[in-house]
Amino acid sequence: MATIKIPPVLRAxxxxxxxxxASGANVGEVLRDLAANHPATQSQLFSAEGELNRYVNxxxxxxxxxxxxxxxxxxxxxxxLVILPAMAGGDGR
Amino acid sequence: MSVxxxxxxxxxxxxxxxxxxxxxxxxxxxxxxxxxxRGSEEFATGHLPGAKSIPRGHxxxxxxxxxxxxxxxxxxxxxxxxxxAYAARTMIEDMGYEHVRSMKGGITLWKDRGxxxxxxxxxxxxxxxxxSRHLLIPEIGAEGQQKLLDAKVLLLGAGGLGSPTxxxxxxxxxxxxxxxxxxxxxxxxxxxxxxHSTQRVGIPKVDSAEETIHGLNPDxxxxxxxxxxxxxxxxxxxxxxxVIVDGVDNFPxxxxxxxxxxxxxxxxVSASILGFDGQLSxxxxxAGPCYRCLFREPPPAELAPSCGANGVLGxxxxxxxxxxxxxxxxxxxxxxxxxxGRLLLYxxxxxxxxxxxxxxxxxxxICSRAPDEIRDEELGVFPDYEAFCAAAG
Numbered sequence: 001m002a003t004i005k006i007p008p009v010l011r012a013x014x015x016x017x018x019x020x021x022a023s024g025a026n027v028g029e030v031l032r033d034l035a036a037n038h039p040a041t042q043s044q045l046f047s048a049e050g051e052l053n054r055y056v057n058x059x060x061x062x063x064x065x066x067x068x069x070x071x072x073x074x075x076x077x078x079x080x081l082v083i084l085p086a087m088a089g090g091d092g093r
Numbered sequence: 094m095s096v097x098x099x100x101x102x103x104x105x106x107x108x109x110x111x112x113x114x115x116x117x118x119x120x121x122x123x124x125x126x127x128x129x130x131r132g133s134e135e136f137a138t139g140h141l142p143g144a145k146s147i148p149r150g151h152x153x154x155x156x157x158x159x160x161x162x163x164x165x166x167x168x169x170x171x172x173x174x175x176x177x178a179y180a181a182r183t184m185i186e187d188m189g190y191e192h193v194r195s196m197k198g199g200i201t202l203w204k205d206r207g208x209x210x211x212x213x214x215x216x217x218x219x220x221x222x223x224x225s226r227h228l229l230i231p232e233i234g235a236e237g238q239q240k241l242l243d244a245k246v247l248l249l250g251a252g253g254l255g256s257p258t259x260x261x262x263x264x265x266x267x268x269x270x271x272x273x274x275x276x277x278x279x280x281x282x283x284x285x286x287x288x289h290s291t292q293r294v295g296i297p298k299v300d301s302a303e304e305t306i307h308g309l310n311p312d313x314x315x316x317x318x319x320x321x322x323x324x325x326x327x328x329x330x331x332x333x334x335x336v337i338v339d340g341v342d343n344f345p346x347x348x349x350x351x352x353x354x355x356x357x358x359x360x361x362v363s364a365s366i367l368g369f370d371g372q373l374s375x376x377x378x379x380a381g382p383c384y385r386c387l388f389r390e391p392p393p394a395e396l397a398p399s400c401g402a403n404g405v406l407g408x409x410x411x412x413x414x415x416x417x418x419x420x421x422x423x424x425x426x427x428x429x430x431x432x433x434g435r436l437l438l439y440x441x442x443x444x445x446x447x448x449x450x451x452x453x454x455x456x457x458x459i460c461s462r463a464p465d466e467i468r469d470e471e472l473g474v475f476p477d478y479e480a481f482c483a484a485a486g
Binding site: 007008009010018044053054055056057059062063064067082084085086 | 344368369440449
């Protein structure tokens with residue numbers, strides 16, 4: 001089981017949790033497991049073709065999976081995935 | 094037998110070599126040691142570029158640590174060439190230095206010729222008091238404080254993130270602070286925008302910020318831009334600043350800022366906040382990744398809410414703004430390890446600060462190219478520009 005850290009904008013889709021567990025042998029499987037349990041995250045994470053959306057970064061521990069093996073990156077027990085869309089809240093209104 | 098001082102000088106000068114200022118001028122910056130043997134108060138009024146100060150009275154005891162190599166080429170000078178002649182004789186005949194010459198006519202003749210004179214800046218007594226806690230830190234000292242005073246930092250926004258950053262950079266003595274903000278102080282700002290006040294509701298934020306900054310530190314010059322940053326004004330506004338602090342609240346401007354700062358090679362200290370979470374990174378063009386390397390595309394509107402829509406813990410921008418100010422100081426002083434190539438993630442509720450690595454993208458549409466290859470029309474643009482604008486809304 002891997003731990004997934006959920007960013008603020010996705011927490012509503014996972015019942016408000018900041019961390020969720022999911023299982024899978026690689027990043028793709030883990031994220032699909034997450035989406036299976038929390039259907040609202042499906043379109044937030046994946047395009048219609050099943051690719052990771054380009055505006056979402058996923059990190060395995062501290063490395064962007066795009067510099068590893070993308071969705072095929074192997075995930076072990078105790079690993080942490082961080083889902084990170086950009087935030088632009090700042091000086092605002 | 095007594096010798097007049099004039100006769101003594103004549104004798105001494107016949108035993109040493111003198112050099113004309115015009116020849117010394119060619120040697121500036123060429124690795125030749127230039128030593129000013131006047132008193133320190135004279136040195137403080139102006140000296141030859143790159144000269145070291147070793148007053149005549151301290152010559153024998155200090156010259157060895159300043160120039161240990163007896164074979165080094167050394168030029169001595171004083172006000173008119175008298176003290177430096179005596180000093181040259183001492184160094185050659187008593188101390189064994191081999192290549193010492195005295196500059197004819199001293200700095201008086203040098204100035205008459207119109208050559209460049211460097212005037213050392215010193216902190217005033219009041220500044221030594223004001224910044225005393227900085228001066229006590231070895232990594233800062235008077236030299237570091239002077240760097241802060243000479244620095245020019247541009248803040249995008251005098252709001253949630255900009256307020257605390259501006260306060261602490263002003264306190265630190267950053268000499269010039271630019272503020273870009275077209276907004277007016279609103280009551281709802283005061284839950285977090287601590288540079289403003291209840292009395293100033295309704296006043297332009299740049300004016301309010303300036304008032305607070307001057308009350309805190311009159312050393313700081315504030316340059317106000319009461320405008321919204323966009324493609325038509327960005328190059329003109331950001332040019333000439335040493336560091337830019339980004340706390341902008343929308344994606345199009347962040348991407349525009351990124352592209353323009355990569356082109357001008359200006360580092361950006363960037364933070365963003367939402368709810369109880371903050372992100373922070375430092376983008377130093379070509380030394381590390383740029384914003385586009387980190388976030389290739391902005392998210393659609395429903396994944397990019399603003400604080401106005403979703404709220405923010407008041408103290409959170411304070412925390413992130415101060416982390417930004419810290420990175421700015423580190424960049425100015427060139428100390429420590431700025432968060433380049435790292436994205437810091439602060440979770441206020443969990444009280445955790447974690448980080449992820451940010452790599453330069455070899456195919457980045459902006460920073461994989463040389464600065465002058467980035468064209469004006471490309472700044473802030475995405476291939477699917479219309480969809481981007483609509484999405485970012």
